[in-house]
Amino acid sequence: MMRFKKSLVTFAVLSALALSGCGVDTDDEDNPTGSGSGSSTTTTDIPYASIETAKFVTEPASGATTFTVTVTLSENATSPITLDYEVTAVSASGSDFVANSDTLEIPVGAKTANISYVVNGDDLDEDDETINIKISNASGANIRSDFDTSLITIRDEDDSSxxxxxxxxxxxxxxxxxxxxxxxxxxxxxxxxxxxxxxxxxxxxxxxxxxxxxxxxxxxxxxxxxxxxxxxxxxxxxxxxxxxxxxxxxxxxxxxxxxxxxxxxxPGDIGLNDTGVVTFYDGVNFLNALPQSSFPGQDAEFGADAEGTNVSYDGPAGFSFEKLDSAGNTIPSSSSSFVCVRDNKTGLVWEVKQDTQALPSVSGDALRDHIDTFDYYTDYPYRDSHANWRASNYQYYWFNDESTTNGGAEGSQGTVFPKSGYPIDTICSFPHENEMNYISSANKCNTELYVEAMNDLAICGYKDWRLPEIGEITSIQNYRSSGAELGEEDYFPNTVSGEYITATPSADGTGAAWCMDTSVGQVKLCNKQVPNHIRAVRGGSL
Structure with missing residues (x-):
């Protein structure tokens, strides 16, 4: 038993000496330093590169914003490192980001570097979108498996539609x-x-x-x-x-x-407008607010106007109008930019005339020579006259070649404008050839060509414009003796005083048609051979 214990002790001591190197002679020519490393060369590990695998950004409200994603090394670079990267779409469209590819450089001593990418803003409600940024072709480093791609989610900043x-x-x-x-x-x-x-x-x-x-x-x-x-x-x-x-x-x-x-x-069946008269005659003047027993049964006591003089946002007295934009949409009564007016009582839609424009004082060859002295883009004085071709001061000859509706005479076509492409004369104008709404057939100042232009250009979105009947144009005339009330909306601005001719021919004189004098509301006959003001209308006839 003693001999066995002694052997165990001896074995343990020898094992400890071998592990510690003590007492072991390592006469190794390949290890002159005696370090026991077994080699004179120091091994340097190649670092691993990885990119953020996921990132969330919010698209800018407008313009473009640059974001970054980080590439990280497992240890600081001991030599310059390069790697390629590419920005590509996953679910994003090409307008939402800038797709590109480039090379990223990581300098000595650095452990991270950023890749920049650009996200574009828009005003569209859209789903969140994704792009990929992938690194590859590393020099001086290895790319860690499963860490070579970053999925970028672009969150939409626009409100849901x-x-x-x-x-x-x-x-x-x-x-x-x-x-x-x-x-x-x-x-x-x-x-x-x-x-x-x-x-x-x-x-x-x-x-x-x-x-x-x-x-x-x-x-x-x-x-x-x-x-x-x-x-x-x-x-x-x-x-x-x-x-x-x-x-x-x-x-x-x-x-x-x-x-x-x-x-x-x-509303119920289409009716007629009232006259607009809301005051009473007392034997001396017409401006009394109350009925006069000495003069009973006056206009102001009856009809839609009997509500009195309270100003209404949709027109004076019993009138009811709506303002329309260039596409026919109803706009607020306070708007100053309107193109047409709808009469809620009759259902008719009326054009609103434009501001007064300058017109040349000469015609024929003299007008052509006058126009030739100007350059359209620099000093031509009638550019606004063409653009505002529905100006309130323009006049037109009455012309209707339909024998069933012209009362026996077609009227006058007027003279052809003296210079092609410059549709202007002393009484009217149409869009110039350099304007988008130019109409080559609009070459004379007559009612038929004016209505055709209204329909060709779909004024207020409609293509059924026509010249009104005499009963229709009088339906929008206010016959009151007093002026406009304070705060009253003007639904027919730029109405000049004068005769507005209608489509209604005279039953007696084939050369005349009925017209209305807007200064007093008088209905009378006007000569078809003389130019007059007009106001186009569309919708059902009264």
Missing amino acids: SASFTTNRANVAEGSGAYKVTVQLSTKTERNVSIPFVVSGLATAGQDYTLNTASPLSVIAGTDTVDIDLTILSDTLPEGGESIVLTLQSPTNAELGADNELTLII
């Missing part, structure tokens, strides 16, 4: 024809939007109106409006007011806005 009507109530006259209802997206979107809708109300489809737009509505990506087209029909039934109720339902790729129901009111 919602669909609504631009108003929740509108009046439309029976028999007034084409009518557009606009549906507006609050924000443009990169997605096509589908908006279902339903129609209800007291009006009868096919009898009171026709629906020309099928459900659902489609709003093309990148746009923000779509129209529902209706035709408001006339009938012979004596009836009260009716309604068309349009209701939007939940859209696809958008939300449902607050104003999702629109009620179109069709």
